[in-house]
Amino acid sequence: MKQVAFFIFVLSHLANQVLGAFGGSHIHVKADTLAASKIFINTAFENASPMNWHIDSAGRVIGQMVYDHERFSPNRAVNHYHFRVEAAVGTEVTVILENFDNIWNGRLASDLSEKSRYVVSFDNKKWESRSVVPLPGRRVFIKFKMEAPQAYIASVEPYRISDLNKMLARIKQHKLASVTTIGKTSEGRSLEIVRIGNENAPKRLFLRARAHAFEAGGNWTVEGLVQKLLSNDDDAKRYLKTYCVYILPMANKDGVARGKTRFNANGYDLNRKWDVPADSLIAPENYYLEQWLHRMVKANKRPDLALDIHNDAGGYLHISRPDGDISAYLSNMEKLEMLLRKHTWFTAGSTKPSFRNPGTLGEGFMERFGIHAAVYELNYEWIAGLNKAPLAEDWVSLGQNLGEVFYNYFKGN
Numbered sequence: 205m206k207q208v209a210f211f212i213f214v215l216s217h218l219a220n221q222v223l224g225a226f227g228g229s230h231i232h233v234k235a236d237t238l239a240a241s242k243i244f245i246n247t248a249f250e251n252a253s254p255m256n257w258h259i260d261s262a263g264r265v266i267g268q269m270v271y272d273h274e275r276f277s278p279n280r281a282v283n284h285y286h287f288r289v290e291a292a293v294g295t296e297v298t299v300i301l302e303n304f305d306n307i308w309n310g311r312l313a314s315d316l317s318e319k320s321r322y323v324v325s326f327d328n329k330k331w332e333s334r335s336v337v338p339l340p341g342r343r344v345f346i347k348f349k350m351e352a353p354q355a356y357i358a359s360v361e362p363y364r365i366s367d368l369n370k371m372l373a374r375i376k377q378h379k380l381a382s383v384t385t386i387g388k389t390s391e392g393r394s395l396e397i398v399r400i401g402n403e404n405a406p407k408r409l410f411l412r413a414r415a416h417a418f419e420a421g422g423n424w425t426v427e428g429l430v431q432k433l434l435s436n437d438d439d440a441k442r443y444l445k446t447y448c449v450y451i452l453p454m455a456n457k458d459g460v461a462r463g464k465t466r467f468n469a470n471g472y473d474l475n476r477k478w479d480v481p482a483d484s485l486i487a488p489e490n491y492y493l494e495q496w497l498h499r500m501v502k503a504n505k506r507p508d509l510a511l512d513i514h515n516d517a518g519g520y521l522h523i524s525r526p527d528g529d530i531s532a533y534l535s536n537m538e539k540l541e542m543l544l545r546k547h548t549w550f551t552a553g554s555t556k557p558s559f560r561n562p563g564t565l566g567e568g569f570m571e572r573f574g575i576h577a578a579v580y581e582l583n584y585e586w587i588a589g590l591n592k593a594p595l596a597e598d599w600v601s602l603g604q605n606l607g608e609v610f611y612n613y614f615k616g617n
């Protein structure tokens with residue numbers, strides 16, 4: 205034991221000397237914490253986010269997430285964090301995450317909202333939403349007590365590839381449904397399109413979720429809709445007489461696997477550049493979706509409505525506004541918004557006529573494929589209609605009610 209203690213002493217001494225040599229460094233590591241830390245941050249699991257961390261002299265965890273960079277652009281993003289704290293039960297843990305200096309459309313993003321939340325789980329099953337304290341300089345302060353030897357901390361309730369695989373396994377057993385692999389992601393993961401319902405139903409709906417890796421809300425919403433449609437109850441039967449649903453449930457699988465925020469493995473934003481055909485090498489996730497869409501159009505099965513489901517801090521339905529006569533589309537979107545308000549907890553409304561975001565899936569599907577399409581954002585900080593912070597169950601309930609929304613949307617169209 206004496207030898208170990210001596211070794212630690214030498215290590216500490218060396219560390220002090222090294223740190224002394226970098227006297228100007230802003231990170232001051234008190235030497236004794238090098239040996240004495242009782243908190244470990246584990247990121248070696250599915251969807252965990254890459255990060256650097258250390259314990260400061262006050263025993264706090266200081267973390268810096270790794271930015272997700274857009275290819276050939278100044279843009280970078282850190283929204284997602286997902287890590288596991290390992291420490292003794294009862295330990296008071298303080299975490300300061302330091303670097304939310306996101307660059308968005310070439311500009312530094314605004315400060316973190318007072319409404320910022322995080323989710324915590326002590327069993328990796330049941331999650332609870334809690335407030336973070338935004339600190340000056342785009343940092344967040346999280347404090348909690350260990351209720352188990354492990355605490356999972358995340359920006360939103362995670363939905364992982366393993367969750368998707370469970371859903372796909374359930375779908376495959378169902379007579380009314382199928383799972384088709386349409387291609388591979390940049391890193392070689394399979395991209396699936398799920399079909400639920402009869403291919404010859406009068407109307408067709410297409411949904412995409414998780415183009416941006418942190419936005420798990422879209423996956424939970426799809427989960428709810430799929431549950432409802434496969435429930436075989438009277439409502440589900442009525443819906444599926446009217447429409448067939450096609451879903452690309454997790455477009456950015458590589459980003460989800462690696463716990464990243466936004467871009468695909470090549471730094472490509474899967475909700476941009478939809479005004480031109482996607483590059484098969486840089487953006488295979490979009491390329492294979494386009495190929496599938498071309499096949500659908502050729503087979504006379506063009507979707508009648510398409511929604512790309514996202515998470516942001518606004519929660520709007522983003523109406524596409526390409527050039528030309530879009531009056532029929534606009535009146536359909538008005539109907540969709542009204543039905544969302546009527547049948548779900550949606551209250552946010554839609555974007556104003558002055559807002560246009562060319563290159564999104566909503567715009568590209570409209571302009572290039574003649575499909576009525578929109579980007580549907582889910583507010584990940586607060587659900588005004590429920591007066592609460594969102595958890596998976598709230599998005600699942602939204603998805604369950606979307607079945608009725610689409611039924612009424614298509615009825616009489």
Ligand SMILES: [Zn+2]
Binds near residue numbers: 415416419475514515
């Ligand atoms: Zn998004």
